[in-house]
Amino acid sequence: MDNKDAKIDRISIDKDANINVVVNRTPDPADDVIELNKVFHNMKERRRVYAWLLVLLMLVGLCVPLMLAQMNQKPLTVSSVVTLKYQVRRDNGKKITYTDLKDLSAPDGSRLDLNEVKSSYVLSNALAYAGLPKAVSVNNLRRNIRIERILTEDSRRQQEVVSGMIDSKNSGAYAQAQGLELTYENQFIVSLTNGFGDENSQKIIYLTDSELRFLLNQILDAYNDYLIRTYADLTLPEDKIALADPEALDVLECLDLVDAALEDLKVYCENKPQNVLEYRSYVTGYTLTELLEVLNLFRQERMDELYSFARTEAIAEVPETLISGYQYKLDSVDAKIKVQEGNINTVQGILDGYQNESIYVSVQESGTTKSATTTTDYYNQLILEQAANYETLADLEIKAANYRDTIGSLRLNAENDDLVAKANEELAGCIAGARAIYGKIREQMKEIFSASFYTEYLEHSSAQGKSASVFAKAVRNMAIGAVLGAVAGVAIWFIAGLVPEFRLRREKEQQGKAVTE
C-alpha cells in the first residue's frame, strides 16, 4: 500500500486553494483578575495596623471641625428692649398739654435723636460706672452698638401693602411708596457685640458674658440719666411771697403782691401733667390737686376778704404813695386800653373795606349764572382776632375800673390807726398762711421729683443673648468629619489590602516574561 501512504504524505495543493493560518491567542485568566476574596484576606491580615488607623482618622475627623468652630466662634451679642415712657409736653401758646408717648418724640415735643445713645457723654459715663477691668475706649464701644427702631403696626401694614403692589407691578405703587410716612413705636432695641478693637489694630478686647451684660445695663442707665438731665423740668416753684414786705409797703400793695405770687404758684401747678397732680405723697398724704383747692379757698376766703376790708376802710399808712402807685398802674392800663382800642379800629377799618371773593357759578339747566361771595381765610382770621381783641379790652377795662374805684376810696380816707393796726396784724397772718401753702407745695414737688415720673424716662429689659454652645453648632460638621475620616480609613485599608495583590500580579507577569524568554 505504498501508494496510499504516498498519497497521504503528499498533500495535493490545488492552485485555487486558500491557506488559512490561525494563531492561538487565548489569555490566561489567572493573570488579570484580582480576586476580592484575596483582598479582604489581606485586609484581615493587616487589621492590627489599619483598624487603629481607621480609629485615628475618625477621631481626627471628629476633632478638626470642633477646633475650627472654636476658632471661628462669633462673639456674643446681647440685646435689650428699651421702652420710652415719659409724657410729651406740647405748648400751643394758650395751654400746656401732656400726652403719653406713642412714637419717638422727645419730652419737649421735638424729635428724639436715638444716636445720643452712642454719644460720648453717655458712653463715657457708662464705662466709668461699669468699672471694667479691661480698658475699652469709647470709640471702640460705639462701633459695637447697634440701635434698631421698631415700626408701628400701621406703618408695617402700609409697607406690606405697597410692596405687594410693587410685586404685582401696580403703576401707582412707586408714587405711593414715596409718599409713605413711616412712624415708629416708642420702643427700640439696643444690641451690644463683644470684641472691641480698632479696625487697624490686631488687639481685640473680649469681655466675659456677665461683664458684657452689665455694660449694656450701664449704657441704658446712663442714657436714662442723659434724658432726664436734658429734658426734665426740675424747677421748684419760686418764692415770690417774700417780695411782700409789710414794713416797706402798704397793706393793699402787699396783698397785690401776695395775690400775684399765689397766682404764679397756681399756674405753675396747673401746668404739670395729670399724673403729677394726682400723685399722693407718702409723707403727708396730700395731692397737688387738693393743695390747689386749699390755695383757691385761701385766696377767696382769706385774701379777698382782707382786700375788701382794706379797700372799703381805705387802709393806708401813707395814702399819698399808695394813691400815686395806683394812679401809675391806672395810667399804664389806660395806655394799654388806648392801644387796644386803636387795634380794634384798625381791624374794623380793614374788615369794612375788605373785598371778599365772589364766585360765579353757572347753573347748567337754566343757563343762568349765580354769583356768591365767600370769605377768605384771611378774613376769617381777622374776624376771630377782632373777637379776641374785644376780650382783651374787656379784661383791661375791668382792671382800670378796679383801680379807679380803689383810688376813689383811698382819696376819701380818714385817719384810723386802730384799723390800720388790725389790718397789719391780719396781713401778717395772711402772709404766714400763704407761706404755709407755698411750703407745702414745694415739699410736695420735691417728693415728686424723686418719684418715677422724673427719675425714669425709659424702662429696659435685662440684656438677653446667649452664646451658642460651640458643641451644638459643630455637631453636624463633626459627624461629617467622622464619616470622612472613616471613609478615608477604610479606603487606605482597602488599598493596603490591594497592594499585595498588585505586587503578586507584577511578580507573575515578570515570571511569565522570564518563561517566554
Next chain:
Amino acid sequence: MAGTKKTHWFRIFVIVMIGAFVAGTVLSAVLFRINPSKIYARATLQLTFDGAADGTAPNGRAYSIRDLTSDEVIGLALERSSLGDRITPDELRASLYIQGNYPSDIVTQAMSYESLLDFAINREVKYDIYHPTQFTVILYNDFSLKQGELTGLLDNVMNAYKEVFTAKYSATVSLTIGDDVFEADSLEYAQRIDLMRTTVSQLALYAREMAAKDATLRVDGIGGFSDVAVRLQSLMDNELESLNARISTDALSADANRLISQYNYQISVYGNQRDAQKKRLESLNELIGTYEKQKSEVIYLSTADSLTKIDGNSSQTYDALINLRKATEETITQIDARINDYETKIRNLNRYSGEASDADDPDAADAVTAVSPEDAERKKAEFEAAFSAAGAKRDAAVADFRTLLDRYNAREINDDTVAVASARYFAPRYLSSAFALKVVRTAGPVCAVALIVFLAVLVISRRREEKELLK
C-alpha cells in the same frame, strides 16, 4: 507574646490618658487662678401684690425697682451693716446689678409682626411694656469683703428696700390740710363751713376711690371704705347743709359790719366785670352782623364723582363767633346771679346790725324787724356748738379711714407679697461647678490631642512590626 503586647499597649494607653487629664486639670487650675471670675452675692426679690405685673403698687402709683439704689435704701443698708466708713454709697451703687426676669424671647417679641395678609394666624395683642415681677440682685465684691460681710450687706440692702417700699407705696390719707393754713378763729362762719366742706369732700372722694379698688375689706365696727365714704358724704349733705341754712336764714356772722363791707366790695367788683362784659357783648353782636353780610350761602358743586362745598372756613368761624357770644352771655348771667346773691345776704345781715333796710329799695317789702342782741348771741353760740360737733364727726371718720388703710396696707404689702430670699455667696472655688466645667473644657482637648498622638504612635509601631514580619 500578643497578649503581653496588648496589655503593654493598654497600660501605655491608660498612663497617657491619665497623664493628659492631669496636665489638663493643672492647666485649667492655672488659668482659673489667673482669670478668676468675680465674687458676688446674689438674692432674689419677688413681688406678688395686686398690680405688680402692670407696674402699679397697691396705692395706685407706678413703682420702680430703681428705688433699690436710692439714697435712702443704700444709706440704711450701710448703716445697718456698719460699713459706712469703708464703702461710700456711690461705690455700693456701682456694684449692684439688678436684673428683672424677662422672657428670653422678648427681643423677637418686640420685633415680631403678624402679616395682615395672613388670616390663619391667631392674632394676639402685642405686649405693651412687660413688667417683671421677679428680680435678681447681684452685689459684686469690689471691696474685698469677707463672705459673711458680703451676704450680710446684701441682705440689709434687700430688707431696707422692703421697708422703704412699704413706706413709699402704702396708701396714706391726708391729715387735714386747712388747719395750719387758716387761723380758724379769724374766719367768718360761712368761710369755716366752706373750708370744712372742701376738706371733707376731698376725703370722701379718696374714700370712694379706695372703695372702688377694694370693696371687700371690712373691719369690725367700721365697715369698709364705702361706709366711711358714706359717712363723710352725709356729713357734707346733712350737717354742713344745716349749718349753712342756719347762717343764711339767721344771717349769722362773727363780725356783721365787716361782712357787709366785704359783700359791698364784691358787688362793686362784679359790677365792673358786668359792665365790661356787656360792652363786649355789644361789640360781638355788631361783629356777627358784619360777618353775616359777608358770609355766603352754602354752595355745593357737584361733578360726576365728587361733591365739593364752596365755603372756605366761614361756617367754622361763624360757629366760633356764636360760641363766644353765648359764653359772654353766660358769664353775664352768672355775674348777675352773684350780685343778687350778695345783695340778699346784705339785706339779711342788716337785720342784725340794726340798720333799717334801704327805703328806696323796692324789695323792702320783706324786710323784717331787727333782732335783739341776746338772741343773736344765743344763735351764734348754738352755731359754734353745732360746728364743733361736725368737726368731731369728721375727725372720727378720718381716724376710722386711717385704720382701714392700715389694714389694707398690711394685707397688700407684707412679707409674702414682697418676698426676699436671703443672699447666697458665689466665689470661684475649686469645689464649685464652674471649675468642674472649666476642667472639662480644658482637659477635654488635651486628652483628645493625647489620644490622637497615642494612636498615631500605635499605628506607626504596628506598621513597623508588620513590615518586619512580612520580610
